[in-house]
Amino acid sequence: MTLRSLTPGGAALILAALTALGLLVVLPLAMVFHEAFRQGLGAYLTALAEPDAWAALRLTLLVAAISVPLNAVFGLAAAWTIAKFEFPGRSLLVTLIDLPFSISPVVSGLVWVLLFGAHGWLGPLMQELGVQVIFNVTGVVLATVLVTLPFVARELIPLMEQQGTDEEIAAITLGAGPWTTFFRVTLPNVKWGLLYGVLLCNARAMGEFGAVSVVSGHIRGLTNTLPLHVEILYNEYDFVGAFAVATVLAGLALVTLALKSALEWRHAGELAAVRRH
Amino acid sequence: MPLIVEDIAKRFGDHVALDGVSLQARQGEFLALLGPSGSGKTTLLRVLAGLERPDRGAVSFGGEDLLAMDARARRIGMVFQHYALFRHMSVAQNIAFGLEVRPAKARPKPSEIRKRVERLLELVQLQGLGGRYPAQLSGGQRQRVALARALAIEPRMLLLDEPFGALDARVRRDLRAWLRQIHDETGLTTIFVTHDQEEAMDLADRVAILRDGRLEQVDTPERIYEAPASAFVFGFVGEGVQLPGEVTDGVLSVAGWRSPAPAGTPPGAVTVSFRTESADMLPATADGLAARILTLSRRGGSSRVTCEIGGQTFTLQAPKSLIAPGVEVRLAPHAVIIHPK
Helix, strand or coil, X not given: CCCCCCCHHHHHHHHXXXXXXXXXXXXXXXXXXXXXXXXXXXXXXXXXXXXXXXXHHHHXXXXXXXXXXXXXXXXXXXXXXXXXXXXXXXXXXXXXHHHHHHCCXXXXXXXXXXXXXXXXXXXXXXXXXXXXXXXXXXXXXXXXXXXXXXXXXXXXXXXXXXXXXXXXXXXXXXXXXXXXXXXXXHHHHHHHHHHHHHHHHHHHHHHCCHHHHHHHCCCCCCCCCHHHHHHHHHHCCCHHHHHHHHHHHHHHHHHHHHHHHHHHHHHHHHHHHHHHC | CCEEEEEEEEEECCEEXXXXXXXXXXXXXXXXXXXXXXXXXXXXXXXXHCCCCCCEEEEEECCEEHHHCCHHHCCEEEECCCCCCCCCCCHHHHHHHHHHCCCCCCCCCHHHHHHHHHHHHHHCCCCCCCCCCHHHCCHHHHHHHHHHHHHHCCCCEEEEECCCCCCCHHHHHHHHHHHHHXXXXXXXXXXXXXXXXXXXXXXXXXXXXXXXCEEXXXXXXXXXXXXXXXXXXXXXXXXXXXXXEEEECCEEEECCEEEECCCCCCCEEEEEEECHHHEEEEECCCCCEEEEEEEEEEECCEEEEEEEECCEEEEEEECCCCCCCCCEEEEEEXXXXXXXX
């Protein structure tokens, strides 16, 4: 494909797109940093040095570190099952995997309260066992896992369906067992897609607000994640604090995004090779 | 007979893919499974490979019950139509795969694996390409890698599923001769699935013709061509004329032409077949099947004509003399093949 010279109409469209992008994405992001540094670097650093802010960062990283691997394994297993096998209920499973995308995150949080809360279905049982799920790190993890469940599976299902089962069948006729086939043939063929899905899942796990807000109870230093902490500070009119913590969140997102772009770039080359294949 | 297939049946839902197929192959034999698409030939191959479990029947190889073993234990090399090479592995890694996944006790030493990969690359004439990836090879090269990969496990039998189906005509012809040569060198019992009758007749020691999940005939290419077991086989393996006819009192009548029926032909409605190259074209005054010439194209020493016989159109070779479009002629076949309807 050769690049065509830009027509006036095309230029206008590009300008409109850039303007919209600037207004909707770049400007708000810049505002975050601007507000955070409004009272100078000293105030910014003081706000970040706050122990509660550190606790929120630790919790956010912990939740991501638990829910992302869980959903990576689940997504891989689900995509493998759906893409490589025919079985009754297959389309139902696909729909179930999509469900967390289509329900509101608040509901995704609320279901755990209804299930494990003091007046929930399993509440009395949990109390007897001495396990607290709601207003606890466990609840935060559960809510995050539910909300981020589809990312890896959604990324892998089309990729695995497109690749089919020819290579796996060839591996079996060559004497490979099921695990060998999975780790030496199936997994290497989807590794870039898997990484991409994991990054998307991670971004959402760290940034999730709605579901986590319902189950966390907003206990400072204990069950507050970064997004919740930003809200609390903002509601207390601590704007520098709120935006300073927000820059940390934005920083995490930007790192994830940079990784994603780098992967996408490599992934594109691989996909092209696969298509030629 | 090392390979004995007995009464294999397989259905997928309502579709009967195989309906009681029995077949045998000698050690080192090159057997082609030939049939139109949907005739069950690929299903039969997948049953042999262990990729499909038949509903009934038995398969043994060298006295061993193959159906009792799963695919990975059968040591049967398989080559697929769309190559099925591991796309993230180099050519050498692809070929070595079957050796490297063996349990530690049975696995050759890395240096031995390397040596064997080199030998196989040489056998399939791809020396020096071991470091390439499948995406960097042509279709013909990929299929040769796939064959080398299948041979690497020192298979007891080689199965090929339309191996040249995705290649263009020229490459197909080259690879065909080369495959036969590899077969003769390795001495492996080879089963080859194709829907291309020319490929099957060219390549195989014997051809098994399948139709709707049943075997129509298993025979040498010569016998298949000259003594087809059914009207279907006749029509599938070459050009010819096929017309409805009738045998009464030892006389065959077809499209208004009467001739003595071959001895022992039972009376009744029949299908009459003959090869167009074994029929003489005579003037309209002679005895034979009435034919009217529609078009002709001259090519070298003979012409190809399309003509109408008994309301059907056929293409055949004809001498240059006596023909022009619209001319009435008589066709006198040297031998007719008669199958009951």
